[in-house]
Structures are given as C-alpha cells and as structure tokens.
Amino acid sequence: NAGVMQNPRHLVRRRGQEARLRCSPMKGHSHVYWYRQLPEEGLKFMVYLQKENIIDESGMPKERFSAEFPKEGPSILRIQQVVRGDSAAYFCASSPYESTDTQYFGPGTRLTVL
Amino acid sequence: AQSVTQPDIHITVSEGASLELRCNYSYGATPYLFWYVQSPGQGLQLLLKYFSGDTLVQGIKGFEAEFKRSQSSFNLRKPSVHWSDAAEYFCAVGARGSQGNLIFGKGTKLSVKP
Numbered sequence: 001n002a003g004v005m006q007n008p009r010h011l012v013r014r015r016g017q018e019a020r021l022r023c024s025p026m027k028g029h030s031h032v033y034w035y036r037q038l039p040e041e042g043l044k045f046m047v048y049l050q051k052e053n054i055i056d057e058s059g060m061p062k063e064r065f066s067a068e069f070p071k072e073g074p075s076i077l078r079i080q081q082v083v084r085g086d087s088a089a090y091f092c093a094s095s096p097y098e099s100t101d102t103q104y105f106g107p108g109t110r111l112t113v114l
Numbered sequence: 115a116q117s118v119t120q121p122d123i124h125i126t127v128s129e130g131a132s133l134e135l136r137c138n139y140s141y142g143a144t145p146y147l148f149w150y151v152q153s154p155g156q157g158l159q160l161l162l163k164y165f166s167g168d169t170l171v172q173g174i175k176g177f178e179a180e181f182k183r184s185q186s187s188f189n190l191r192k193p194s195v196h197w198s199d200a201a202e203y204f205c206a207v208g209a210r211g212s213q214g215n216l217i218f219g220k221g222t223k224l225s226v227k228p
Contacts, residue, residue, distance in 0.1 A: 004157070006157075033215075033216075035216075035218075040220070041220055042118070042120075042204055042206075042218035042219050042220045042221055043158075043204070043206075043216070043218040044218070045215045045216060045217070048215065056215060058215075059215070091157060091158065093158075103160075103216065104160075105150070105157040105158040105159075106157050107155075107156055107157040108156075108157050
C-alpha cells in the first residue's frame with residue numbers, strides 16, 4: 001500500500017506565477033489535510049477536505065490560495081500570483097476517518113519563489 | 115489560545131546517551147497528543163500518540179512519552195540514542211472529536227555525536 005504521495009517534491013516559481021501542488025492520499029483514504037511549514041517553524045494547518053468538499057479552510061490565507069479534492073484524482077493546492085513569503089514546505093496528510101488520530105503525512109513539496 | 119511549546123530548539127547528545135525532548139501544551143481540555151519525527155527532506159513519521167488510559171505511551175524505534183496532566187506536558191524519551199535518531203522532532207495536539215486540525219510545536223532538532 002503506497003503512502004501519501006506529493007508532487008512535485010521541489011517547485012521553483014517566479015513572483016507572480018502560479019503554483020500547483022498535488023497530493024494523492026493513501027488508498028482508501030477520503031480525508032486530506034494541507035499544512036504549511038515556514039522556515040524554522042512548525043507545521044500550520046491550512047485546509048481540510050473530503051472528496052468534493054472543503055470542510056475546514058480556517059487556516060487558508062484569504063487571497064490567492066485555493067484547494068480542491070475532486071471525485072477522481074489528487075487533491076490540488078493552488079497558489080496564484082506567488083510572492084516570496086509563500087516559500088515554504090507544503091505537506092499533505094490523509095486519513096481514512098474524520099479524526100485527528102490517523103493522519104499519514106506525505107514527503108512534502110518545497111516551494112521556492114524567486 | 116491553543117498552543118504547543120517545545121522549549122529546546124536544538125539538542126545534541128552522544129550516541130548511547132539518554133534523551134528527553136520537552137513538550138508543553140495549552141489547551142481547553144485534554145487533547146490528543148502526538149510526537150512526529152522528520153528526517154531531512156522527508157515527511158513526518160508518527161512516533162507515538164496518546165488518547166487516553168495509561169499515561170506512559172510506547173512508540174516505534176524505542177521511544178516513549180509520558181503525559182502529565184498537572185504539568186500540561188508530554189515529554190518524549192529514549193534510553194539510548196542511536197546515530198540514526200538525528201532528525202527533527204515535533205510535538206502536536208489535536209482536539210478530541212475534531213475534524214482533524216493538528217497544532218504543532220516549532221520542533222526540536224536532535225544532533226547525535228559519535
């Protein structure tokens with residue numbers, strides 16, 4: 001059973017471009033969480049999704065950030081018009097349940113904005 | 115406000131020595147408690163978790179943690195550190211019955227001297 005997969009692992013964008021980060025949850029998992037890790041910081045929750053639904057986006061910046069988890073395919077975290085402050089590691093976790101107890105993390109996507 | 119504090123940013127221990135990493139939390143009620151480990155360039159791996167019951171929790175790789183309600187602490191311990199334990203360690207809390215939002219500390223980086 002493959003773990004949580006994220007791609008790309010490294011992404012470089014210039015200011016003003018768009019970044020798309022993908023997360024494929026573990027097989028059988030229908031709950032996806034996105035976290036952001038800024039340099040020298042812990043992970044900060046961004047958004048929680050189930051298939052085709054955003055359940056909690058309380059940690060998402062109000063502008064430029066969006067997330068989706070379609071019925072088919074991976075979850076996507078989209079950042080429009082990136083700025084240098086968006087440079088961070090973005091982690092995805094998946095869970096089979098609506099709960100904190102069984103989140104499995106992917107390897108992360110490291111975004112660098114030039 | 116809910117928060118997790120890991121007072122030690124960086125710890126160095128000799129191989130074979132014992133280890134204790136500190137974690138204190140501020141939360142409205144007794145939360146779920148977790149320790150994760152992150153190797154360089156990798157995602158997070160769950161070491162152990164506490165939900166209820168015995169306050170001394172055993173995890174993988176020889177780690178254990180003790181929940182002390184009176185001190186709002188959940189310190190991670192290992193009796194004899196191996197060079198492969200060098201990594202960053204994160205303490206996290208999650209609300210019971212919540213939709214999965216984990217709150218992380220800023221992490222403690224562990225270096226191991228030969």
